[in-house]
Amino acid sequence: MIYLDSAATAPMRKEAIAAYAEAAEKAFGNTQSLHDAGSAAADYVVSCRKLWGQFLNVRSDGIYFTGNASEANQLAIRSLLNGRPTTCRQIVSTKLEHASVLSTLHELEKQGYTIDYIEVDRFGQVDMKAFEQAVSEKTALVVMQLVNSEMGAVQPVKECAQIAKRFGVPLHSDIVQGFGKLPVDITSWGVASAVCSAHKIGGPKGVGIAYLDPSIHWQSVYEGTTHQNGFRAGTIDVPGIVSATIAAKLAISEQPNSYEHAQKLQDYLLAHLPEGVAATGEVTTKSPFIQGLILPHVEGQWMMLDCNRAQIAISTGTACKIGYGEAMSAMLAMGTEPDAARKFIRISFHRETSTRDLDEFIQVVDHSLAEFTSSL
Structure with missing residues (x-):
């Protein structure tokens, strides 16, 4: 996975x-x-x-x-x-x-x-x-x-x-x-x-x-x-x-290199996001380890399940909030409309995450969005 x-x-x-x-x-x-x-x-x-x-x-x-x-x-x-x-x-x-x-x-x-x-x-x-x-x-x-x-x-x-x-x-x-x-x-x-x-x-x-x-x-x-x-x-x-x-x-000793690695992954992700997918947060000041994404016309829960079927683990927000609106409270606090907040997904990196992993994720998202659109 x-x-x-x-x-x-x-x-x-x-x-x-x-x-x-x-x-x-x-x-x-x-x-x-x-x-x-x-x-x-x-x-x-x-x-x-x-x-x-x-x-x-x-x-x-x-x-x-x-x-x-x-x-x-x-x-x-x-x-x-x-x-x-x-x-x-x-x-x-x-x-x-x-x-x-x-x-x-x-x-x-x-x-x-x-x-x-x-x-x-x-x-x-x-x-x-x-x-x-x-x-x-x-x-x-x-x-x-x-x-x-x-x-x-x-x-x-x-x-x-x-x-x-x-x-x-x-x-x-x-x-x-x-x-x-x-x-x-x-x-x-x-x-x-x-x-x-x-x-x-x-x-x-x-x-x-x-x-x-x-x-x-x-x-x-x-x-x-x-x-x-x-x-x-x-x-x-x-x-x-x-x-x-x-x-x-170990995390402290690796911290500078880990941060640089996460920044490169963030830059790669943002440069290859499927059309219509919007990244949240200010890229120059946020943590590059966490990427909040809002989908154009698919609910986050649906995309999470679709990714899981492709053996890719993502989330729809903080694990401790599952069943309680997930990322809804944070998105609403930032001024995001409730309908857009329901289209939120989150991916997050660790030291072994690669651009190849992101390519697989992007491909699944792109295919899922196209498939959903064609079914309308």
Whole structure:
């Protein structure tokens, strides 16, 4: 199968698989246990925390491991809010956030928070003037993703964090689609918390990585929890964490070359798109790893199934949104008409994607569009 859905999950690296197997054999102990097996497992986790601190340029004592990035987003947002003054009840964000963030914000709204969704332009870029006007001393938290999952829009997280810091407001950023693909420096950006996902960079599923700035006050979501300084309850998955760390180390080392490869694939795709197919996002500023496309007269779901019959894997938006409008909320936020939004498909690249893969995809799309037109 030609795999063009790496934004949903990337193929697992052989090195990450080998690391998992080795850690599962050697570090099987519970990190909370006081015997030698527990201590050995805990040592692995300490080493992984140090490496993640280097990857993100942050203090290692602010690194926490979760069951996935969706959980990490929810815990980080709520933990930061628990540490904020009770008089601060406003949250500033956009409607381009990942489903795990949007669902959390929806729940918080029911709990009395006011959510200000800042508008974005047709390329998915946040309106910085409106953002600056929205943030104040009453703001509890700013939530701003780095890279959008549907079309790859990159937000000015550093600039947003600097504006928020003027009012003493922390900023949380979901950097899942950016880590290992774009340069990331959390400390220089001034971000209070950030979240990564192992399976987006060739690591295992079931491992999320969260960073919370140790200098910022936060309170646990789970009262009485002793694991990971109270951030998350439950036994730590040591083999998964080791595997995720190896995958991250490789992704970081390959990042410049991976980005250049993705740019070449993006240029090739845009130069060979079938007539009538429109690309979303601003090509000069977006992530080249994610390509959102709007078809001329065929619904995205239909094209996805047609590609699957040809053994080509694509998507109609973020995997976590399947069954809930998929990319609809993001497209509508960018000003796309509902009818056009239903014609949305997404392809995304990994290090082994080739122009030959794109040729196969383009051929299927071209044939499907022609076949659909002739049947009308």
